[in-house]
Amino acid sequence: MKSLLYLLVGIFxxxxxxxxEAASWFRIYEMFQFDAFHMYGIIGSALVLGVVFTQWVKKxxxxxxxxEKITIVPKEKGVARYAIGGVLFGLGWALAGACPGPMxxxxxxxxxxxxxxxxxxxxxxxxxxxxxxxxxx
Amino acid sequence: xxxxxxxxxxxxxxxxxxxxxxILVLLGKRFGxxxxxxxxxxxxxxxKFVDYFKVDTRPRRWNLMVVIGAVIGGFIGAHLLSSNxxxxxxxxxxxxxxxxxxESAGEAYLPTALFGAESLADPKVWAxxxxxxxxxxxxxxxxxxxxxxxxxxxxxxxxLPSLIAVIGFFAGxxxxxxxxxxxxx
Numbered sequence: 001m002k003s004l005l006y007l008l009v010g011i012f013x014x015x016x017x018x019x020x021e022a023a024s025w026f027r028i029y030e031m032f033q034f035d036a037f038h039m040y041g042i043i044g045s046a047l048v049l050g051v052v053f054t055q056w057v058k059k060x061x062x063x064x065x066x067x068e069k070i071t072i073v074p075k076e077k078g079v080a081r082y083a084i085g086g087v088l089f090g091l092g093w094a095l096a097g098a099c100p101g102p103m104x105x106x107x108x109x110x111x112x113x114x115x116x117x118x119x120x121x122x123x124x125x126x127x128x129x130x131x132x133x134x135x136x137x
Numbered sequence: 138x139x140x141x142x143x144x145x146x147x148x149x150x151x152x153x154x155x156x157x158x159x160i161l162v163l164l165g166k167r168f169g170x171x172x173x174x175x176x177x178x179x180x181x182x183x184x185k186f187v188d189y190f191k192v193d194t195r196p197r198r199w200n201l202m203v204v205i206g207a208v209i210g211g212f213i214g215a216h217l218l219s220s221n222x223x224x225x226x227x228x229x230x231x232x233x234x235x236x237x238x239x240e241s242a243g244e245a246y247l248p249t250a251l252f253g254a255e256s257l258a259d260p261k262v263w264a265x266x267x268x269x270x271x272x273x274x275x276x277x278x279x280x281x282x283x284x285x286x287x288x289x290x291x292x293x294x295x296x297l298p299s300l301i302a303v304i305g306f307f308a309g310x311x312x313x314x315x316x317x318x319x320x321x322x
Contacts, residue, residue, distance in 0.1 A: 005164060006199045010206015011213065013157045018214025020150030024224045025247045029234065032307075032314040035227040041147030042154065043288055049155035050293030057162060058294075064165035072162070075281060075291055075298040082298045085280025086287075086305020092272025093306060094313035095265060095321075097247070099284040100277055101170035103270075104204050106247070108211025113252040116263060120270020122181075125174035127271075128278040129189035135279065 014105045023105045025097025032094055080136040096120075142220040158289055166199060169286030170207075171277035173200045215246075222246040237322040250322075265321065280305065 017023045020042055031039035056062070057070055064070050093099050096117045098106060103121065106114040128135075145153075158168035175190065176197045184191035215222065224246055234242035241249040249256060256262045277283040280302045282291060288306065291299025 002164075003199070003202050006166075006202035007206045007209075009157060009160055009164070010203035010208075011210040012160075012206070013154075013203065014207035014210015014212075015214040015218065016145075016150055016153045016157065016210075017207070018211050019145040019218060020147070020154075021144050021224050021246075022150065023211070023246075025251065026224045026226045026230070026234075026242060026245075028310070029314060030226045030230040032310045033230050033233060035230040035233075038147050042151040043284075045148055045151030046154040046158075046289050047151075047292055049152055050158055050289055051295070053155065053159050053162075054293040055295075062163075065163050066165060068165050070162060070165065072294055073167070074294070075287075075296045078298060079301060082280050082287075082301035083305050085276050085278070086302040087276070087309040087312075088272050089276025089280055089283060089302075090306040090309020090311075091313045091317075092269045092274075092276055092309075093284070094310040095317075096269030096273055097251075098269075099170070099273060100174065101207060101283075101285055103273075104170075104207040105211035105214070108208035108213075109215035109246070110212070111247055111252050112254075113257055113262075113266060116266040117270035117273070120267040120272075121174055121274030121277075122177055123267075124271040124274025124276070125171075125278045126178050126183055126187070126190075126274075128275050129175065129178065129183065129187045132189055 013101065014108060017102050017105045018109060023098065023102035023109075028094060028097045078137055084136070092124075141218060144224070154289065158285075158293070161203075167286075168290045169200075169282055170203075171274075171283040171286060172197070173204050174274050175278060176201060237318060239322070276309070 021027045022042055027039055030036050058072060062070055098117060103114055103118050161168045176194055179190040179192055179194050223244055226243060231242040239248045239250050251262060287299040287302040292303060
């Protein structure tokens with residue numbers, strides 16, 4: 001039953017990503033060229049509402065739909081992993097024109113070449129797991 | 138109905154992405170689309186070779202349901218809720234892309250030069266897609282999150298690590314588009 005809820009959330013998210021054009025390679029290019037407000041508007045408006053919602057959850061001690069206390073786990077402290085990992089992610093984001101959400105959306109939309117990107121991403125995650133102990137964090 | 142079939146403007150899409158995060162948080166989970174890559178590695182048997190992937194995937198199955206949903210959502214968005222798949226990017230971007238050889242700019246959802254069936258005959262295209270994907274997967278896990286996990290979720294929680302990561306995302310993207318694209322295309 002709960003699984004069905006997560007499936008529905010995913011379907012909703014997938015439709016939004018496709019219809020917002022955030023899954024379009026062209027919109028990512030345009031964003032990095034500063035040629036349009038579109039992507040900044042999407043991320044910015046999501047963020048403003050996200051901050052309001054998240055701070056409300058933390059201050060009110062809101063409970064989940066299942067009656068459990070909601071805990072928002074802070075990110076681990078550090079600089080290197082976020083800076084280096086972030087830049088590497090950005091290089092890939094602009095080249096493939098897709099981040100992890102839109103990849104799956106594009107697969108559903110029928111752009112089969114995206115399978116190569118998804119395979120690359122899985123390989124990347126695998127290699128990270130392999131090298132984790134040797135990398136600065 | 139016509140408004141639904143047109144591309145959705147940012148002021149509709151952004152709030153709906155925030156709503157997606159809110160629903161997941163209210164379901165007791167968190168919003169992020171890259172940890173599923175690790176879950177998929179674990180399910181694929183990577184734990185046999187790398188201890189990092191030797192984890193119980195049951196508590197993480199929910200994020201695979203979100204992934205399957207996103208695939209279905211992509212199908213619905215593209216085939217049932219769109220009258221055409223043209224992305225009307227700015228004229229400036231179209232010009233820059235045409236000078237790089239992307240003739241489909243302004244006419245398609247994805248560039249045919251990278252994602253078209255015919256382009257896949259070119260090994261260079263395969264290499265670019267594979268490298269792009271690799272950097273996304275490796276970078277997202279190294280940075281502990283992607284656009285959804287850091288740029289939306291983490292920044293909404295006013296987390297400094299997420300701010301560093303997002304600055305990194307943009308630095309990487311700018312380097313790729315401005316410095317490397319002219320060398321690659």
